[in-house]
Amino acid sequence: MKWHKLTTRKMTEDEVEIYGDKYDFMWDGRTPNINEEVLVTYPLSSGKFVDTYIDTWEEIGDGVGFENTDNDVIYWMELPKYNGELEKANGLLNEIREIDLKLRQLEHPFYRVSIEDYFIPFNEKYKQKFVDILKEIRGEMVEELNKLGVVEDD
Structure with a gap:
């Protein structure tokens, strides 16, 4: 299993032409599936990370994001599968x-x-x-x- 880094960035001119003012930013990086629960953490200004917790990637209004995490840099990982x-x-x-x-x-x-x-x-x-x-x-x-x-x- 691997941590995936997600960052936010300003939209390019091409993206602004396509989406207009519908979005303020774009996600860069691999995203979870809609309604997927995953492990999440993000860096603090001290260089340490927030304790890992479970969050859900979901549709929010016209966009997508984590239900309980709002940060410019987020690391996420699939939940481990239990196979008995x-x-x-x-x-x-x-x-x-x-x-x-x-x-x-x-x-x-x-x-x-x-x-x-x-x-x-x-x-x-x-x-x-x-x-x-x-x-x-x-x-x-x-x-x-x-x-x-x-x-x-x-």
């Missing part, structure tokens, strides 16, 4: 916790491996294979979390 990342991340974290529990249980010599309440006796020599597979699956889940923007604390 949080639910997916929480699901992955729960699965990783389950794998971590199984890995701890497999450290005990008398722990038996079962699948969906179906017990298959495996010799001790196969225990390391189960550990390796669980660690590989856990690693894939951590990679998926990283792609979602979730990282493990060190």
Whole structure:
């Protein structure tokens, strides 16, 4: 996502010919869609920026502008889209916790491996294979979390 800069400027002679005295200024820069809610900020004379807030680009009389922002220089950005990342991340974290529990249980010599309440006796020599597979699956889940923007604390 990117901040888009919008500025106001005086109309050119050609624009005055086309629009007459209908407008006092023109917007320069990419504008949001009509009725689109976006994040907005603008610079202060100190060089700092106003805290970001949500505003709506709309038709105002014969022109267009932000509903609650009236400044000569405005920066705006589309609102981030939420695609269920949080639910997916929480699901992955729960699965990783389950794998971590199984890995701890497999450290005990008398722990038996079962699948969906179906017990298959495996010799001790196969225990390391189960550990390796669980660690590989856990690693894939951590990679998926990283792609979602979730990282493990060190």
